[in-house]
Every structure is written in structure tokens, then in C-alpha cells.
Amino acid sequence: MNHKHKQYRGYLIDLDGTVYRGTESIPEATDFIKRLQDAEIPYLFLTNNTTRTRQMVVDKLAGHGITATVDQIYTPSLATRDYLLDKADTKKPLSVYIVGEIGLYQALLQAGFVLDNEHPDYVVVGLDNDLTYDKVKKAVLAIRSGSNFIGTNADKNLPNEEGLVPGAGSVIAFVEAAVQKKALYIGKPERIIVDMALKQLDVARDDVILVGDNYDTDIKAGINSALDSLLVYTGVSTKNQVAQQPIKPTYEINDLTEWKL
């Protein structure tokens, strides 16, 4: 790649596959984050994981030798919060019904939204390892009665130590089948989460680059948001897969040592 690339003034950085691989650290990424810190370049970690709170993500990063603050963590839980805050009437707090875990609950409840199991303004569906038929039934009945339907992120699978287990996108597909309509998706590769993250980063779109390992979520999020993108081959996407894509990432590298700030 051409090392004389544009100098970016802000970074949106994926986590799993980019900064670490599950419990495994990626030293080149740890070093890259240190370089960003030394150069005082602002960045956010942009992950599609909605199950963890921001503090839980901060703690996980600390385990990989990376110092971060909760304000640097941005997820579909936060983006859904910010999307709903934009929609909220100042007179009456929005009501929500949530299918999800602590990361999603905390983001929405701390923002002042109230829970309503029957006639919420919004039904928000994400990954829930304690999912039951009854939770989905409540979501379906509410959406069929007129509640708006948000899906946190479309990832159909999640790699873990057991294999490829069902992700948020599969849970959302369950609800979509039963309500016979599609959710409004918030997470990568949708533009919504990128727009919301840019607001929080407070750097002009043209000066920001999105870094990730997954063409279908990270790079497509860049493409959908008119944001430059950097694909790093330390995670799920392979060079062969990306070679077949009609739209390429702005840059491709083997690991983050190749990237000069």
C-alpha cells in the first residue's frame, strides 16, 4: 500500500478481530493504540457487541494492555440510545421494550427511557443469551400493535469457543418472521451508528477513517457512510474474499504496524 496516505484526524476502530481476537491479544494493535495516544489523535472503539456495558469493554481492553475510558466505547446500544434521544419528545419519556442483555438495558435505561412490556413506542431487539419464546412473543405482539421495531445489528452469527453461535441478526430474523416486516438496523454496516459515532468523536467526516477486520460490517459501514476505511487482515475477512468485492476498502494492510499515522 501507499504509505503516503492522507493524514486522518480521527479513528473509529473495531474491536474483535482488529484490536484483539477473543481472549488473544494482537500486539501490533496494542502498539497502534499507543501511537494514537502519543499523537493525541481522537478515536472511538466501534463494536457491534451490545451485551457488555462500556465498563465491561474497558475492563476487557485493560486485560489486553490497552487503557480506555467508557467515553471511547461506542456500540449499537449507545447508537440506539442516541437515535432514540433524537426522536424523543421533551414532554414525555419514550417507552421501550428490550430483548437484550445488560449492555443494551443499561444504555437505554440510563438515558431515561421507561420500560413498557405491552405498548412501548419502540421494541429494541438484540442478542440475548437468556432469550425465551415468551420474550419474543411480547416483542411480536407489541410490534403487531404498532410499536416501532429496531434491531441492534444484523450479524447472523458470532464466533465463540463453541463454534458459530446465533448472533443478534438471527434473533431479529425470528421476530421479523413473526411480524412479517423488517427491523430498522442500527449497528455496522448501517450508516446510523457511524453518524452517531462521528457526532460523539466530533471530527469532520472527511478527516475520519474506520478500521476493521470484517468487510461485511466494518468496510461496508465505511462505504455506507462515505467514510474512508482501512481493512486489517488480522480477523475474519481474507484477501481472496475482498478481491471479489466490487467496492474495495480505501486501504488494506496485513497488520497495524504497516499503518503510519
Added chain:
Amino acid sequence: MNHKHKQYRGYLIDLDGTVYRGTESIPEATDFIKRLQDAEIPYLFLTNNTTRTRQMVVDKLAGHGITATVDQIYTPSLATRDYLLDKADTKKPLSVYIVGEIGLYQALLQAGFVLDNEHPDYVVVGLDNDLTYDKVKKAVLAIRSGSNFIGTNADKNLPNEEGLVPGAGSVIAFVEAAVQKKALYIGKPERIIVDMALKQLDVARDDVILVGDNYDTDIKAGINSALDSLLVYTGVSTKNQVAQQPIKPTYEINDLTEWKL
């Protein structure tokens, strides 16, 4: 309609919407079943409900004043059993992993199939009011490791006193999203269940008619199986809906008093 229709020597009869509506009886249907009994014409009740055992269905029919034996009840649970018995090697019993309720469990376990949560020959997915993420995860990991994938029936919704709640087809859509392939469906409108029911009824295909209230399941099952069909307007399908269908039922009636044996 022309009352001088062909004389049928066997009947396959849907239940909900045709013989009763939930807890409500349909007297014209009760009378029709009595006429079949008096004329000694063989028939089976052909329902897509997999959650009840045959005895539970017999008891429900008794509550509507209809005498039936367990041998007269045929469901995707039984059709899955018969389909798997056809596939079974005589040397080793087939292993199954089941997402479903007592009706499905009983049909498969009484046939001698053994349960295997990890590497079953077949994963069979149906409606389960006690569905959990963990049950679906086990199904997904097994199918991804090579198990065959059967869906009992494609009904996305089920009407009950709460509204249109998620049906088997929505649960199967959850698994399909996570394994990224389609199930083999057994229930109406598939031909498989009709072929299996005809074997049990033991009357030639040309002499059998399928009676039901639902164009998308009952009548399509007739069409897919080259079986004559009788749509009775006492359930979900309306005349307007059926008028828009390119292929019509063989006969259409308002209620079963209009049908002469």
C-alpha cells in the same frame, strides 16, 4: 357449487378453522364428521399442530362432541416420525435433537429414535413455548457440524387469545438465519405430510379429498400433492383472497352442511 361432485372414498380434514375454531365448536362440522362415521368413510384429521400428543387432540375433539381415536390424528410430528422411519437404517437407531414440545417428543421417542444433543443424525425444529437461546444454539451447532435439518411446519404465526403469536415457521427462521440454510419442511403445504397421511389412510390418492379453511396450508397441500381439495369458509381464508389465487381449490363452500358425501 356443483353438488354432483365425485364421490370420495377417503378424507383428510384440517382441524382449527375447519372442525372447531379454538375453543368454539362448529356444529356444521360436528354433523359432517357424524355423517362420515355413519357412511363408514375413512378419514384422518390432518393438523399442523405439533405441540399436542394425539391423545390430547382426541380429548380436545371430545370436548367439541366429536369421537375420534388416536389413529385418526395425523400431524407433522407423526409425519416426521414416518419420514425418519423410512430413512432409518435397521442396524442403528437414528439419533435426533428436538426443539419442540411433548407432541413432537412423544412421536419421535416412541418410534425408538434416540436423543443426541451434540451430533444427531437429524435436528427437528418445531414450535416450543419454552424455547430458549440455548436450545437454538445446540440446534445451530449440530446443523453446522453436519446434522440434517427438518422443520415441522412453516406457519409463521399462530392465532391465539393474545393475538398472532410466533409459530413454528418463525422459530425455524431463527435457526435458518443462524445456519444460513433452509430446513426441509414436513407439514402442510408440503407434499411429504400428505403422502405419509395417505399411506396411513390406505385409500388411493384419486379417491381422497383434503378439507380445510386455509388456502396457504390446506389447499396448497392439496395442489402440491395432486389431491382434490375442498375449501370451507369457516376459518382464515376469505373468498376475496381465494379469488386472487391463480390455482383454485377443487371446491369451495360456506360451511360443511353444503357438502354431500
